[in-house]
Amino acid sequence: MKKVRVVAAVIRHEDKIFATQRGYGEMKGGWEFPGGKIEEGETPQQALKREIEEELDSEIQVGDLIDTIEYDYPSFHLSMDCFWCEVLKGDLVLKEHEAAKWLDKNSLDSVAWLPADITLIDKVKKGL
Ligand SMILES: Nc1nc2c([nH]c(=O)n2[C@H]2C[C@H](O)[C@@H](COP(=O)(O)OP(=O)(O)OP(=O)(O)O)O2)c(=O)[nH]1
Numbered sequence: 001m002k003k004v005r006v007v008a009a010v011i012r013h014e015d016k017i018f019a020t021q022r023g024y025g026e027m028k029g030g031w032e033f034p035g036g037k038i039e040e041g042e043t044p045q046q047a048l049k050r051e052i053e054e055e056l057d058s059e060i061q062v063g064d065l066i067d068t069i070e071y072d073y074p075s076f077h078l079s080m081d082c083f084w085c086e087v088l089k090g091d092l093v094l095k096e097h098e099a100a101k102w103l104d105k106n107s108l109d110s111v112a113w114l115p116a117d118i119t120l121i122d123k124v125k126k127g128l
Pocket residue numbers: 004006007008027031032033034035036037051078080114115116117
């Protein structure tokens with residue numbers, strides 16, 4: 001099966017994290033952590049900084065790895081590095097996403113996360 005390497009930013013501010021709703025494609029409408037595919041020659045951290053510039057017009061600091069999610073979708077295998085991040089500059093402008101929400105421990109389960117993200121959510125909860 002095709003393997004897709006992705007990086008995702010769990011952007012944190014105080015006791016909340018930033019969740020985004022996909023605005024296009026097959027998984028449109030599903031909630032995710034912003035990020036995307038690692039390009040050739042990039043480290044995961046470089047890829048994540050680039051993706052957040054592109055998707056949210058903001059600069060982030062990439063912190064510790066939370067987890068690497070391995071998940072089999074019907075047509076590809078996803079390998080996704082998820083990092084704690086903080087905003088350094090910018091207003092998290094939605095350039096590609098449909099909507100966004102700041103969620104705390106209690107509201108984290110209130111959005112329809114993409115299937116691969118379910119196992120990550122418990123770890124994020126514990127870290128908040
Ligand atoms: N960014 C992100 N992608 C996720 C998450 N969970 C999950 O299953 N995915 C899947 C959806 C996509 O198939 C893939 C990431 O692709 P993407 O669409 O964000 O990639 P990209 O930003 O580089 O966009 P594109 O240029 O390929 O359109 O991983 C998540 O939490 N964040």
